[in-house]
Amino acid sequence: MAEIIETTLDRVRALERAVDVLTRGRPIALPTETVYGLAADATRADAIASIYEVKGRPRFNPLISHVSDMEMAARHGLFDPVSRRLAEAFWPGPLTLVVTRAPGATVHALATAGLDTLGLRMPAGFAREVIAAFGKPLAAPSANTSGRISPTMAAHVADDLGSAIDLILDAGPAGIGLESTIVKVENGRLRLLRPGGLDAADIETVAGQRLLRQDSAGATLEAPGMLASHYAPGAxxxxxxxxxxxxxxxxxxxxxxxxxxxxxxxxxxxxxxxxxxxxxxxxxxxxxxxxxxxxxxxxxxxxxxxxxxxxxxxxxxxxxxxx
Known part of the structure; x- marks a missing residue:
């Protein structure tokens, strides 16, 4: 079973163990303000493959890469003026921006499902400390069996994936409880790919334009959370x-x-x-x-x-x- 470390009780050990497990290419359960994520080195194919294996997630479903600061984000994604304005307004926080992959980006193609774009987010709280200590982006979908209910507490992760991973960092209940809002700028227009923990109206205010919404039926899978069946209980x-x-x-x-x-x-x-x-x-x-x-x-x-x-x-x- 996974080792569980309460981050408020032993912050230094939690960081050290997280970096150790991640360096070995293994995923960890990482607390964020949205939900708990299953995080691994976004630059290594074997580490990303372990996420898909543990979750039972289809590999055509792209992953969000999480960064600790704008410098790290800019090494992997190209930010148009609207995307940069949104990042400056809402990061760290529950917003994912889908941007064009930067030349020389080391996020592995397995994390982007082969697309020329990638989703980037800067999480708040302890997750950001882990990424900064590790020094590389972390790919991190929700820490649950694919298609099932997302975890908002460490106990949820332990019940579902505890036998398949080495480490769960416990920072208490997630404050927001919904995954990040995902948006993409295309030809200067802003498109909502997934509603989430950041109110669309707040995004529109900062961007100075309306978010375009689309029928997800038959839509290209550009970001997580776009599958028709998702977040499902057994009932x-x-x-x-x-x-x-x-x-x-x-x-x-x-x-x-x-x-x-x-x-x-x-x-x-x-x-x-x-x-x-x-x-x-x-x-x-x-x-x-x-x-x-x-x-x-x-x-x-x-x-x-x-x-x-x-x-x-x-x-x-x-x-x-x-x-």
């Missing part, structure tokens, strides 16, 4: 429920009771006060709790689509998609 998922059927688990929002919820296996409320930031932070953890009951279906009440609700609904629609 089936029923969206926009107005009632609860016997034997279902219920995850509701805004403190509003649903007809028939007394018969539910479990009732959880993402945010009784209707706070979308709180709902985002609780989403994956509550999905895991509901799934653990053994209910065959998890019913979700309606979630508003504005603000972070767009990202929450994106995760739920993919969780409910045919598998």
């Amino acid at each position: 089936a998922v029923r969206l926009d429920a107005t009632d609860v059927r016997p034997g279902e688990a219920l995850i509701r929002f805004g403190g509003t009771a649903l007809s028939g919820e007394a018969a539910a296996v479990i009732v959880l409320d993402l945010s009784p006060s209707g706070n979308l930031r709180e709902a985002a932070a609780n989403l994956f953890s509550y999905m895991k709790q509901a799934d653990a009951t053994g209910a065959r279906t998890i019913a979700f009440s309606a979630i508003p689509s504005q603000g972070l609700g767009e990202a929450i609904r994106d995760r739920l629609e993919r969780a409910a998609a045919p598998r």
